[in-house]
Amino acid sequence: MSAAEKRSGAGKYLAVYVCMLMIPALEAVIAYQNIDGSQKLLGMLSLAIIGALLVVLFFMNLATENRSFVLFIAVFTLFVLATINYGWTDSFRLLVGAPFAK
Amino acid sequence: MSQADLAVGGHTPAMEPSPFAIPAKKLAMWLFIISDIMTFAACLVAYGFLRNATPDWPRPFHSSTVISVMVMTFILVSSSLTMLLGVRAAKADDRPAAFRWTFITVAGGVIFVLLHIREWGGIIGEGVTLFKNPWGTSLFGAAYFSVTGLELLHVMAGLIALIIVGLGYRRGRYGSDDIENCGLFWQFINVVWMFVVPLVYLLNVAN
Numbered sequence: 001m002s003a004a005e006k007r008s009g010a011g012k013y014l015a016v017y018v019c020m021l022m023i024p025a026l027e028a029v030i031a032y033q034n035i036d037g038s039q040k041l042l043g044m045l046s047l048a049i050i051g052a053l054l055v056v057l058f059f060m061n062l063a064t065e066n067r068s069f070v071l072f073i074a075v076f077t078l079f080v081l082a083t084i085n086y087g088w089t090d091s092f093r094l095l096v097g098a099p100f101a102k
Numbered sequence: 103m104s105q106a107d108l109a110v111g112g113h114t115p116a117m118e119p120s121p122f123a124i125p126a127k128k129l130a131m132w133l134f135i136i137s138d139i140m141t142f143a144a145c146l147v148a149y150g151f152l153r154n155a156t157p158d159w160p161r162p163f164h165s166s167t168v169i170s171v172m173v174m175t176f177i178l179v180s181s182s183l184t185m186l187l188g189v190r191a192a193k194a195d196d197r198p199a200a201f202r203w204t205f206i207t208v209a210g211g212v213i214f215v216l217l218h219i220r221e222w223g224g225i226i227g228e229g230v231t232l233f234k235n236p237w238g239t240s241l242f243g244a245a246y247f248s249v250t251g252l253e254l255l256h257v258m259a260g261l262i263a264l265i266i267v268g269l270g271y272r273r274g275r276y277g278s279d280d281i282e283n284c285g286l287f288w289q290f291i292n293v294v295w296m297f298v299v300p301l302v303y304l305l306n307v308a309n
Binding site (some may be wrong): 009020028030032037040048051052055060065066076077080 | 122144176
């Protein structure tokens with residue numbers, strides 16, 4: 001690894017590091033805003049997903065991996081995460097109240 | 103063609119190329135990370151399910167807790183950076199630097215664990231346990247301690263792995279790919295914490 005490559009790599013990682021520190025700070029700001037809970041959740045979850053992507057792509061070096069491997073990880077993980085979130089409609093059903101819900 | 107035929111012929115068995123052209127240990131670590139993502143996702147979705155279905159979910163975290171959690175986040179994110187620097191040093195075959203960065207990461211992890219336990223002490227002092235809490239909402243304590251406890255368990259397991267592999271790497275027993283695999287697990291812990299902080303702490307900030 002040449003000195004120039006090392007410097008550019010270090011600069012990239014430092015930029016990602018600063019972004020990752022700003023994300024929780026922004027989330028804390030959102031937490032104290034006088035807005036609806038669902039808006040807070042949307043804002044915070046969006047920031048968390050951006051932070052997670054930054055870590056996965058740059059700190060875990062997935063951005064430099066084999067393309068088929070990245071596709072495998074992305075499709076497999078997202079598919080299972082989507083199926084885990086299938087039960088949310090039931091949560092709202094319990095909240096609203098439904099016959100034989102409890 | 104049997105193994106005996108191959109032995110007689112003096113040919114070595116044809117090896118399958120590694121999947122996705124990455125080392126098998128690295129693929130195994132990624133598969134483990136994906137399975138662990140499922141575990142945490144299931145816990146967080148269950149927690150979200152409970153919170154959404156409970157109109158009077160308590161919001162007990164004051165600004166002191168938020169500050170403490172921000173400090174813990176700073177320490178964990180910084181330890182991710184030091185782990186990355188350790189992996190880069192290991193790949194460049196700079197053993198002393200890789201060992202140094204790995205143990206700086208361990209130090210950060212230990213501080214994180216101590217702060218986390220201190221945070222738990224605070225909430226237990228308010229009367230929250232697995233089975234009861236002062237606000238009467240069932241399962242708040244169980245949900246909180248399950249999610250944060252699972253994260254803490256992963257951090258502690260990561261620390262043990264880093265110490266063993268770091269010491270082995272310095273002695274020459276382990277290579278740079280072992281440091282890289284431990285680094286992948288440490289970065290994964292950071293990813294999980296990025297979701298635990300807003301969902302468990304920041305959405306339950308006291309008004």
